[in-house]
Amino acid sequence: MAKKPTDMSDTLSENAIISEHIDDALSSRYLAYALSTITQRALPDVRDGMKPVHRRILYAMRQLKLNPESAHKKCARIVGDVMGQYHPHGDASIYDALVKLSQSFSARYPLVNGQGNFGNIDGDSPAAMRYTEAKMTAAGLALLQGIDEDAVDFIPTYNEEDMEPQVLPAGFPNLLANGSQGIAVGMATSIPPHNVAEICSAALHLIKTPNARIETLMSHILGPDLPTGGIIVEPKASMLEAYETGKGSFKVRSRWSVEDTGRGTYQIIVTEIPYQVQKSRLIEKLAEVIETKKAPGLADVRDESAEDVRIVLEPRSKNIDPALLMESLFKISELESRVSLNMNVLDATRTPRVMNLREVIQAWLDHRREVLQRRSRQRLGKIDLRMEVLDGFMIAFLNLDEVIRIIRFEDKPKEELIKAFKLTERQADAILNMRLRSLNKLQEIEIKSEYDTLAAEKAEIEALLGSEQKQWGVISEQIKELKSTYGIKTEIGARRTHFEDQPDIDVDLATAFITKEPITVVLSEMGWIRAMKGHVADLAGLKFKDGDKLAFAVNAQTTDKIIVFASNGKFYTLGADKLPGGRGNGEPIRLMVDLENDHLPVGMFVHDEKRELLIASTAGYGFRVSESDIIASTRGGRKTLNVKGAVEALRCIQVQGDKVAIIGENRKILIYDVDELPLMTRGKGVRLQAFKDGGLADMTTFKAEEGLSFYDSAGRRQEVSDWSLLEGKRAQAGRMAPRGFSRKGVFDPNRGL
Template identity: 40%
Template sequence: MTKDVEQPQERFEDMPILDELKNSYLNYAMSVIVARALPDARDGLKPSQRRILVAMNDLNLGPRSSHRKCAKIVGDTSGNYHPHGDQATYGTLVRLGQDWNMRYTLVDPQGNFGSIDADPPAAMRYTEARMAAPAMEMLQDLNYETVDFIPNYDETRMEPVVLPSRFPNLLVNGSTGIAVGMATNIPPHNLKEICDALLLVINDPKCGFKDIMKVLPGPDFPTGGIICGKKGIVDAYTTGRGHLKVRAKTEVETDKRGRQRIVVTEIPYTVVKTSIVSKIAECVHSGTIPEISDVRDESDRHGLRIVVELKKDADPEIVLNKLYRYTSLQTTFAIANIALVNNQPETLNIREMLQCFIDHRRNVIRRRSRFLLRRCRNRAHILEGLILAVTDIDEIIDIIKKSPDAPTAKLNLMNKPLRLAEVATLHKLLPAEFVKAKSQGDHFLTGPQADAILTMQLQRLTGLEIEKLAKEYAGLVEQIEGYEAILSNESVLLDIIREDLHEMKEKHGDRRRTQIAGAVETLDIEDLIADEDVIVTVSHIGYIKRMPTDTYRRQGRGGRGIIGSDTKEGDFIKHLFIASTHDYLLVFTNRGKCYWLRVYDVPAMSRQSKGRSIANLLNLGSQQIASIIAVSSFEDEEGSPERQLVMATQNGVVKKTRLSAYGNPRSNGVIAINLDPNDALIGVAQTTGGNHIILGTRDGMTIRFDEQEVRSMGRASRGVRGINLRGGDTVVGMVIVEEKSALFTVCENGYGKRTGIENYKAQSRGGLGLKNIKTSDRNGKVVALKAVQSEDDLMLITANGMIIRTGLDEIRSIGRNTQGVRLINLKEGDKLVAAEKIAAEDLEDEAEGEGSS
């Protein structure tokens, strides 16, 4: 019968499941934080990266060795140190050799290691690698007991906890990693600047962040680019966290055809190049950036080059702003300087990161010095015995010959009293203290010294070899004194660190790649819109749109015109004016309210389109638009006269208010003027305080008066009487008198006239006025008054949507009380409803545009 095997005793313990889950998760989280995701603050490596370098060091894959298959490196790493999947290990190895990810690569690759286009690397059986020079600096002195070693995963060998790292890897190459509940994202830096910062901290331990930033201005990415502003850098350096706005480096070129193109030569860090090209193409196809005609990638082995071809007359600055907003040519790099300090994750500022490396190097040099001091002392101890023995070599040989075996010979040697012989050569070569000590009294060999004598070769008995022993001993004495000085004198130790840093600068330093420029504001939509003049039209029932000013060609007086808008049945264009796309639109309604709108918010549409309902842009309700004023800003320039808004109502009331009072309207509008129940606002104009005002009525009456007669009032006031109306007449227009201008009057039947302003004598405000035009059956009632120059053009709009553009130089100036001339041939049942001038400077801009085309 087989003997029953004793079963182990099972133990059950009751505990809350929430506590067990919490403790287990915390243990898992700490394991991920310490053993996988976060770098050590001393050497800047994660365990996987460190183990790869150690495995390559075991294979002697230095910068001067031959490349070895990556499969071999990965296999040794996984088998000896890192018991995880080979694909994860290979991915880590590949990244250490990618110069667009690492500022200073630690692996020298051979073969396809991927590309900045996110192309995957070739399989590890095809690629080869060896360590780059900076990696060798990190492994230097590893065998001198400079760092602690722990057993590997199966306890078959030892692996270092951290590398000695003469190379400041964490600071120059940075790190990125996602742990449980935290993530690190440390940017790379320039080695020369980091070395200068380390030297500064060593030389001046009390230096501040401002002092450090003088030698270390900011991160230096391997892909170059431009860091916009220093605030994010200051935040990251002082607190360990910050956000950098990084832009691509671009330049504008002009091709042989005279067309401009934007060339991208450097891109932000961690951005995939192909994603930029595809995103630009997507923006072009979707109409987001219509100014681009073509985009192509011309990158080659000489460098990165993305070419963005622009259409004719496209503004490169506007296109660049759009590219920054809609593509990854501008990105935000979030800095989180989290690293392991004593196996605990900490958020470090730049001073703490520099100090961590200095402290690590101080500890490494101390441990190396102790190791070398111990080795030198042991060797010197052996040499002391050899030197004593060779001075009395005949008796030493006799003792060995007469001894029956090696142990006895060792004991006999140890019992033999020895004294340094009076040899002049030895006394000259050996240190004086040694000669003095060993020349007096008897000295006995120790066990190690006796063993060394027993193993000594006969050739060491020659005179030349004896001198070599003496010289070696003298050299060891000097080394021992040097190591003792390092361990006892802090300044000597710091001198070694300084010397190492200067050597790093000379061997591996290079120029800065990333430019640090001034801060840029957050891109507003205004930065994405070209600053150009456009025509804005608003229809009677509230459809608004904007069009280029060259949409309508200039025609002769009396022409038929072209269709200016595909209006709905019963609708017609009521307002038309010229404004810049960056202007503000103050929209005044017939009920005396003011709304705020940007010109670029007005939809850009073709000449034939009807536009978009203004109800989608402004909350007007049942109100109708009385006037729209375009202004570039609300604040007056220093030294310039204060700008005013003058308003007129159909009942002849006028009011003047400062423009700045309308600079902060609400979404539901603000009160512009208090109106009587039966009154309505018909016009608003901008003045500078010293102008004359002309009011024109439907029945052809006008009055001219100085605006000084209208005092400036508050925004919600009523106003004063401007003209005394008779027989149910109403005011249809208001004009601000300009120097050398003329008053152009338009009647509903297509007739009008131009009369010099000097024909309208100034009167007192509130009078009956003078006759301006005969409102006969031929002319019809007055619909518009405009102050014009002979160089201006005129836009005429009919109720059926017909528009004609004509030059005023074709219309001669005639007297005040006349009927005028035909301006447009109207179709039966159609009438003129509005008129708008195009100023001479706008015509000059158009002429330049036609000439360049």
Template identity: 40%
Template sequence: MSSDAPDPDAPDEVADRVKNVRVDEEMEQSYIDYAMSVIAGRALPDVRDGLKPVHRRILYAMHEAGVSSGSSHRKSSNIVGDTMGDYHPHGDSAIYDALVRMAQDFSMRYPLVDGQGNFGSVDGDPAAAMRYTEARMASIAEELLTDIEKDTVDFQSNYDDRLTEPEVLPSAFPNLLVNGSSGIAVGMSTNVPPHNLGEVIDATVHLIDNPDCTVVDLMDYVKGPDFPTAGNIVGRSDVKQAYQTGRGRVRVRAEYHVEEGDSSDSIVITELPYQQNKSKLVERIADDVRDGDLDGVRDLRDESDRNGIRIVVELKRNANTDVVENHLLESHLERTFGVINLALVDGQPKVLTLKEMLEEYVAHRKEVVRRRSEHDLAEAEDRAHILEGRLKALEQADDVVETIQNAEDRDDAKEALKDDFGFTQAQADHIVRMQLGSLTSMEAAEIESEYEEVTDRIERLEEILGSEEELLSVIKEELRDIKEEYADERRTSFIEDTGTVTDEDLIPEEDVVVVLSESDYIKRVPADTFDAQHRGGKGIIGTDLKDEDRVSAVFTASTHDYLLCFTNQGQVYRLKVHQVPEMSRTARGTSAVNILDLDDGEEISAVVTADDLDFESDDEYLTMATRHGYVKRTTVGEFENIRSTGIIAISLEDGDELADVEVTDGSHDVVLGSEHGMAIRFDETDVRAMGRNARGVRGMDLEGDDKVAGLAPVEPDDERTLLTVTEYGYGKRTPLSEYRKQSRNGKGLVDIKTGERNGSVVSLDTVSDDDNLVAMSEAGQIIRLPVDEVSTVGRNTKGVKVMDVEDGDEVAAVSVYRPSESDEDEASEE
């Protein structure tokens, strides 16, 4: 009785095929295999022909199908299908994308495909579907395939072993440099910029003649990348580094110019940096204008057409053209091209210098020309052998004809010719096939002429193969022919790198008066707009206010100043003075919402120039005083980074406000002045340094409804005077020596008599005789006068009239500044 149970001793074929391996080792090896497959088989170009496999296969498929520059265009879908079916089994979209890029004149410096139909645009528009477009090889692409049938390059089996494909193309010109390449592999990437064909060929010829030349020598010929979209390369040092090391960052700037109009200027962009999307560029500029990051633009138009790019940025009447231009350069019109000259050398990725790239190409061409010459020599020798037989047959024509006639068949005739006349097998085969018409004297003369030509050719080919100098001369001659046929003028220009230009560099430095109203209108006016007057005058109109609007702050600064603006609510904001629109003194101003993000009821109470602050120092402080008499010091380093929405400068108790802020260094005294005319002087070190969120300590003991009006720092042995100005336009100067030092949190001494005539104190400043003061009323009247016009008197006096303020109006703010030398010169001339 038989049993179906398996024999336990029988070998297990499945188990025998199972191998025990370590997972980490298997994963590592598998990933390495995958990475090398991507590196060598897809993502990186070969240094010899500058092509990735997909591009090489597309061109070879077109070559095999006869889709040359002289043929009619072929449907792109047909080309993609042939490429995918025979050589590149990786999907039609990848093949078509590569085909499209080779046809785009804004992507490739010298397109390798002549496309017909929609192949995309510089706006980022995609190409039409492959069933709608047609293509053929461009004439210059055929130069990459020239002599490929003459055993010039090695072939390999295609993916299914049905066909063979070239491992590399003969490449009659250095395509890697000429058209560049970009790609991302596993753990590495390449980004070779395109170059001018004529320059690259000149450099190659120079390298052949001077193998010991340097990269700098080659740069006499290859000036730098030459992008299809033109543009300008900023500086040459980055290009030099990229050529010498194989890596670098090249700054490419758009080409533009300024067109002056009757009422305003326009900035017109005519060339873009390489690979910049034009429509997205226009969108980003429009976004900056809408968000308030780019002031002064009235209109933005894209007027580009088939004749070229033209983007018009039309400016407002009062816009500073240089500032708008600088913003466009910083944010939109300049890009960095990261050069990574990574290519496959003998199947391995390598970063190459300019010289190494050309050396690898020359070595490739030497191999191509050598193999082509050997192939041509073999063909020429075969032809010469045949012609020798024909000439010998012509010399004995009668005997040869008779021998053939007497033969039973062709094979007997061939054997008889070999035996009787000494012909070789090849010669005998050819003679038997000869027609009687070829025995004429004219035909004989043509054979002799051809034989001479063939022997001359054999001598030349042997000379080329026997001498490297002659072989190199052939390479140079063919390169020069390519240059003559296809080279064109350089498109990308060079401009000098002037370094980073800030907006301040483009704006004349001058003293200005900045005016801010309660309704958040802001403007700046040149300080010299307001002629210096004698004290006691009414001044002139400084701003046009809306109904019920009033001036909330006025301060003087330079157009190059970077200011810290402190508000009554304890916040601090950053302000660049040049960003405040310049307007006439009678203008209302512009909305401050895009310049200072102030809340309702928030007003600027103090301004500090940040340009001179040392944010790294631990011995420099911002000393603050509040209306309720609190004082605190905070190191300036805590104010280095200020958000656009502001940061907290001081914490305030309910109902308190920040009154004033000054810069001190630990060696100053501090004078606090109150609205009721009291003043106290104490050592700033009586107030310990504390953080931004702190409230501070008591600095002055205020009586009743009195509030702090201002803070003034006093240096040791200070010879300046203390300027006090009241709300009804009265003021005085008093020597600082009259204010004795006390402990903080005292009531202080009488500084100025307030009351019905003077009103409350508005401002307190330490001044020198050379200073000017600018006082502005809530109604918008403004006066500028030299400080020395204000009398120097003792404490506890009423002072003199500084500004004639009308009934119902009062002084809103006072700012002190020292005029620049140019202003003083102009004043003296007047």
């Protein structure tokens, strides 16, 4: 590695090579690149809301005199002038920026009036620049108003042959009105469009109350006003936080309505889609949703759009609630999207920072005040020059004969005029440059009248510059005029995006479009499952295959989830609506789930996420588990109880009390608190009871105040007279079961979950 020189000038003078550590070289150059990207490409200026490319496009169009009243000119001409004079980048990027300024679905208030194919909301590309034409709109012209009156600073262009504005006068609140999107190095900006009339109202309030709260400003600026309309369903508190911090997002939904198609049928018509969503891509995604059956309630989607958006959604059944169908589509498609807010902008010192709503509006107002002051001072300078010339004309009029003599006979008339009448050089030049035909018009009344008018205007301007209150008064009048031009009642100013509360509809896509009907789910010992209509009370007449019999039967609804717990320690989830019908013997459960041949179901129940279960293995290990943690999303099931070798899962019961009773194959019972068992999501569990020989036979839970009961060998229910004698601590051996306890070693042989 070369040694870093101590004196850079010596190195340059000797061999013009700089030795520098690679880390220093990369960091300094990357920092320069990052700063260039941030300030010259990605982030807008808070004052005019524009990036350099947009600013240069508008300025070049002004130089070409493409005002709203003028004829259009080829975009190729505009792009060529911008690239050749101001923006040393590719023509494609310039034309793309020009196109976006003209698209009514991209810009809320287009700054460019395009003629020709400028693309569409489907995402189709615009025609080549040689085929399209453009000129400025009134909003674009307002951004440039006063640019020739020393309103802003000019800087040299990239080749230093011309000058370009560093910022525009911004007679239009472009940053909030049209928004901005950009990605820089390590930072980004995302500002949605807003309504100009609302921005003006907030600005006028801020002029009167400089320390106004964001909440108060939001009574004027209701929220984003997007070019494509839509409905914002974001809570007010969330929107307030976004505007207070300068960061957040807004949930935007498509606007839709129900169209009656006769005979009780209907179709849904979508007329507005979220901002920056391509219509063609949206329809493709909806078609994909239908194909993959992710939205079982949707049968078809069609695009019947012409100039306006019209997307037709056909439901699968006339009995489906339209609101429910749309809620399901909002969850899985771009019919609902989020519009982000990140007001990261360059302030007046060209420093990037995130501003809140008040700071953004105040920055625009401060810029307008500076523009007003600069234009006023420039006008004041012109008035002083003109009044100086008029003073000279007055002197010439009062001494006309002598002035004529000096001009006719003196060798150096300018010096003589200055000497004779104590004129300035400018006054002398003005007198010498007068035409003879003007002498008959050089009347004292006209000169004095113009002089008095200018003097009065000068006094007004000086008073304006000396009074902050008068300056804000002038700015307020300008804003009021802008507000009337883009008022809420005007065609361009009418609010497009509206606000609604999000409907309180909790949509479960798995069950939303299933007809709710009672069923009885039956599972045999050999693993055949079926769903019989209605809640069957008498199951004695059920028929099974030879050698098979009833294992589990539960009453459910077609919208329920059926949970099966198998001896391999896995929970399997089945949709009740997808179970085979009750005719015949049903179907093997192994066709629906991946259950090994050497394992069988040991429990079946209807899912209830609010319950707790107690699961245990034949070895006497177990734990509590919440039903919300056992849902399986695949055929493979959800592994919960770890078993291996000869050990299998044995029991799965519902926790229905504060005590748990365990009985082993040795007929010893142990009772202890349920809380002694841990709540887990997966594992082997803890030892429930100590066994010298054999393993777990059964378990149950009960409430201490209700006591423990069991069924004897004859099927009669018996109460344990003093169950506290059987109580101990977890993992103890326990005591022998009471006399009469079932020889099967179970508390309830007919118990389900």
